[in-house]
Amino acid sequence: MLKTEDLSYVNLTSEILKNYTKRTPVVSGQFLRWFFENILRLDPQDADDACVDSSQDKGIDGLYVNDVTEIIHLVQVKTRQKENSTLGDPELKEFFGSIQQFKDEIAIQSVLAGNTSDKLKQAIRRTKLIDKVKSGYRVEGIFVSNIPANKDADDYVEGRPEITLYDAKEICSEYIDLGAVGGIKSDFKFNVADTEVIKYTSSEAISARMFLADALQLLHLQGITDGKLFERNVRLSLGNTKVNKSLIRSVRDKSEHKNFPLYHNGINILCDEFVSETDEELVIRNYVVVNGAQSLTSLNAERNRISPDLKILVKAIEVKGDSQLADKITTNSNNQNAIKPRDLKANHGIQQRLKQEIESIDGQAVVYEVKRGEKHKGKEVISNEDVGLILLALDLGEPWSCHQRYKVMDESHSKIFGRPDVDGYKIIALLRAFEAVEPALDSFDDGSVGHYSLTRYFLAYAVAEIIKDSEVGKAVFNDFSTLFVKGTLGKFVQVFADIAETTVHDLNAALADEDQEGFDHKSDLKSPKWTRAMAGTLRADYKKDVKRKKVKAVDELLAGVI
Secondary structure, eight states: OOOGGGGSHHHIIIIITTTSTTTOSOHHHHHHHHHHHHTSOOOHHHHHHHBOOSTTOTTOSEEEEETTTTEEEEEEEEOOOSTTOOBOSHHHHHHHHHHHTTSSHHHHHHHHHSSOOHHHHHHHHHTTHHHHHHTTOEEEEEEEESSOBOHHHHHHHHTOTTEEEEOHHHHHHHOOOTTOOOOEEEEEEEEOTTSOOEEEEOTTOOEEEEEEEEHHHHTTSTTTTTSGGGTTOSOOOOOSOHHHHHHHHHHHOGGGGGGHHHHOOOEEEEEEEEEEEOSSEEEEEEEEEEEOHHHHHHHHHTGGGOOTTOEEEEEEEEOTTOHHHHHHHHHHHHHOOOOOHHHHTTTOHHHHHHHHHHHHHTTTSEEEEOSTTOOOTTSEEEEHHHHHHHIIIIISOOGGGTTOGGGTTTTTHHHHHOSTTOOHHHHHHHHHHHHHTGGGGGGOSSHHHHTSHHHHHHHHHHHHHHHHTSHHHHHHHHOTHHHHHHTOHHHHHHHHHHHHHHHHHHHHHHHHHSOTTTOOHHHHTTOHHHHHHHHHHHHHHHHHHHHTTSSOOHHHHTTTOO
């Protein structure tokens, strides 16, 4: 359980934020990324995309657009080093003024035209903020601090519904420890007068009840907003997913409410006991939802649109304090994932061929995972999805698409894997080459660029393009099996790593020369035009470095590898 003292500046910087230092050297920026991932539940790339903190940022450190709820979140973060200090209302008043700069399209145009940071301007354009405000998206502010708020701050926020305050106390109350047992220590009464209750008792005398519950009734369960109800639930992300969009569309269309149980899998609730049970009501004690966090949270956000016709299937299980049983139910109920494209390709001939080739090449030390949940104790496991992204960047030369992981085993499967030259040798060689660029990421002048998720794919692609520009390099990429026959894979990987270091230095210089307002790594790294142009620049720079005898020519570095 997170405590307010854990958010003191010393503990914050030494413990909580220690894994965020490479993404930005600024503590407030690290705290903002942590907040996005752990409180707003964004994935790391979306968290990085939402950060705009810099000088002249108009008091806005983060800008996140939720296209599911149609809310634009403007975030400001304040960290304080002084022990026992509290947050007052002056900074909140200033933040309220900052929010007003985004109240409509005219105001946002003024921000773009004014003396505003490049990061903020880029985010406004990248998120198409003006169009979304014009279409009716709400603008709301989130103020984040690592210290507790005092009464003045609480009173000010009370009268400003457009501002949500996450001080140390609120952050601790909403932080979800996935390792905690948790749950709500209280009773809850279900009205079951209008529904049939199915009773089931297992061979081990474990009782369960299944019935349809009114959605509005379920929203009275404690712990939905602060997450305590879901402390055993392993699916907590509320991202912009197809499932969430579909669920909210069904809620907003009242004609669909009667059909809701047909579309929805229901929720699972564990409780210590059934306190009482009649034809009218079922009372449970000490409860936790182990499957259904996304659904209940999304429904809570749309509670004003819910009609009495909207019902959800509930399975309540009486575990009688048996924590081992609770763990088993939690694990199994959350492992019943929807079928994904990757699952459908698991037995595909291409994937099975690659699995056999890879595992035979490395003498069973490496396992090519084609099915989720495979057990391979003591072996190096490489996911076919991860391999697909590497092939997409280094082999097909499309690093700008590597943020679209969902396409790898779906619409792009044939393009990525369905080629005669894609074999076990190519996969292992490119995997090792891709891994070799990792140390070079620390050499970026701007750490937030170097440790952005797409940067690694771009850097590996740029190095591959430099190598393929040489005769020997082209020959290697045409037939990786030679590296294994001659035992020179290690030398090739080392050359890849060395060129990656040189390329980062050239890239730092190229980015320093660019018009800074025009460079937005969160957008440009997803652009084929920018990516190809920059890779061409880096190829030319490497040739210049060779002529200046700063580095060796690629053919010389690769001498003897084939």
